[in-house]
Amino acid sequence: MTTVSLPKKDKYVVGYSQSNNAEPYRAQLNTQLTYYIKQQPNLELLPIADAAQDSSRQVSQVQQFIQQKVDILIVSPNEADPLTPPVEQACKAGIPVIILDRSVNTDCIAAFIGGDNVAIGKAAGELAVKLLPNGGNVAELRGILSNQPQIDRDKGFRDAIAANPKIQIVKEQEAKWLKEEGTKVMQQWLQAGTKIDLVYAHNDPMALGAYLAAAGQNKQKDIQFIGIDGLAIPDGGIRAVQQGQLAGTFVYPTGAKEAVDTIVKMVNGQQFSSKQVLPTTPVTKDNADQVYKQFDFSNK
Template sequence: MTRTPRTAAAAALAAVLALSAGCASKTDDGTGGSGKDGDKSTFTIGYSQANNAEPYRAQLNKQLRYFAKQHKNIKLLPIADAEQDNARQVSQVQQFIQQKVDVLIVSPNEPDPLTPAVEQACQAKIPVIILDRDVKTDCYDSFIGGDNYQIGKKAGEAAIKALPDGGNVAEIRGLLSTDPQKQRHKGFADALKGHDDIKVVEQREGKWLQPEGTKIMQQWLQRGTRIDLVYAHNDPMAIGAQSAAAGAGKAKDIDFIGIDGLAIPDGGIRAVQQGKMIATYLYPTGAEEAAETAAALAEGKSVQKKQTLDTTEITKSNAEDVYGRYDMSKKSG
C-alpha cells in the first residue's frame, strides 16, 4: 500500500486551489455544478471508493448505483476505485473537484491522507458525504456509518457465550490506521474485561482481505498456537481463516465470528448457514442513506451531520430471514 503523508497530500492538492477556490459558476451540461441557480434537473455525484476488491465495498457500489437511480435528480458518475492506494484516492478527489461535481462521496482508505482532500472539496463549496470511514476534519456535510464499537462489543459477548469454560481467542484485525478497525477492536476488548479465563493469544493486521486471513491462520496453526475462537473484523478474513483451519483438519475445533453480513452467495450470512461461522454482524453499507443524502444536498437541503446505522446479530436462527431482507440479486444496479 502507498502511504501518503498529510503534508504531501496537501501539497499535491495545491495545484487545484485556483480551480476550486470560490466554487466557480456551474454549468447545466451534466459535468458538474452545485445547481444553486435552480436551472438544473440533474446533479452529478462523484464517489471515491477505498477498494472495489473487498466484497463489502463491491456490494456497497452495487447498492449505491441502484439507490441513486431511484432519485431522478441525481446522476452517479463512474465510481473511482482507489485500490487501497492513498495517493490514487487523493488524485481521484482532486479530479472530482476539478469536474465541479455537485456532491462528493468519499469512503477513505485511510483518514490522514484523505483529510486535506476532503477539506479542499469543502473549501470549493462542494457538499461532501463521508461514508463508512471517518476523516480528521469536521468540514463535511454528513458522515454515514455503523457503530463499530457496539458491533465489536456484541462480537465479544458472543465469544464469551461460545466459550463458557474459557479459551484462547485469535483476532484478525482490519487496516490498523482505520477507525472501524480501532472501534471493533476496542469494543471486543471491553466486552472481555473481567473474563480472565478468555485470553487473546494472537493478533494480526489482515487489511480486510480474505487471502490475508487465510495466510495468517495458516501461520498460527503451523506454529502450534492453540486457538478456540477466531474473531475477524470482517467476514472475508473470517472465511479465509476458516478455510485454512479446514485445510489443516481443525475447523471443527474452532469457532469463527465475522462482521459485514452481506447477502451474497459467498458472504458471511451464507457462511453462518453453512456452519463455517457461529455469527456475523450486519454492517450496513449506508448506500441507501448516501443516495438520499446526496439527493437532498444537491438541492441545497439541510441533512443530518452524523447518521449512525444499526446492526443485527446474524446466527443460524435468523440468517435466512436477514439474507432475504438484504438480497440485491434481483435488483438492477
C-alpha cells in the first residue's frame, strides 16, 4: 500500500492519454472513465488524448499534460519504451501517474492497474486444448508486436497448448489489434490453402475479422475462433459468443472504475495499492448471457 501527497484543492484536473480510441475496448474504457469521473464533483477530466497507435504522438500528448500541470495523469501506453521517459518526466514534476493496462519500464509511477495477460493467454490456450482434443492447426492473430499484452498473451497461450503436442501453431501474424487487419490476414491464409482448425486472436475485433474472412469463403463452420476482451456491447465478444461466432472470449476489465477509485483515495490522502491486477472472466456459450448482464454498461 502507498499514498501520494497532493495539495488540498476544490478541483483536481485529470489528464488521460489513450493509446488508440479506435479499438472498441479502448472506446469502452473511455466511456467508463468519463462516467466514473463525473460521479466525483471534485474531479475534472480533460479531453482524452488519442495517440491513434502513434507512440511519438503519445509522447507529445503526455508532455503537453505535464506543461498544463494536471494534478493526476493516467496513461495507457501504446508502447512501453517510448512512453517511459515522459512518464518519468511527469513523476519528477510531482504529477502522480496511473498506468492503465500496459506497462512502462519505470517504477516512478503511483499505480499500475491492469489484467494478467499471461494468465489470460494461458486460459485461452486451455480452451484451445479442450476444443482440439485430437490436436489441430492453430492460426494466431497477434496485436502490435512491441505491445506487452501481445507478448504476454502469446506466451501464456503457447505454455498452455504445450499440454497437447498435436496442437501446432501453423500461422502467426501481427494484425495490430484491428478487425479489418484480422480479416485481411485471414483472407491471405485461406487463399494460400492453409488448413486452419482454430484461430486464436489477441482481441475480439481481430477474431471477428477472421470470422468474417472465413464466412466469406463459407468456411466459418469448419474453424473455431477464440478472442479476448469480452465487451458487453452489441458488436462485442460476448455477443459474438452468444451468436456462435466465437467459441469463447475472456473479459479483460477496463480498469476505469479502479482508476477513479484510486484517484479518490489519492486526493483524500488515503492508502491505495500500487499494483492492482484485475481478474478475468472466461466466456463460453454456457455463461455468455449471464456475463453480458453482469458487465453491461449501457444503462449506466
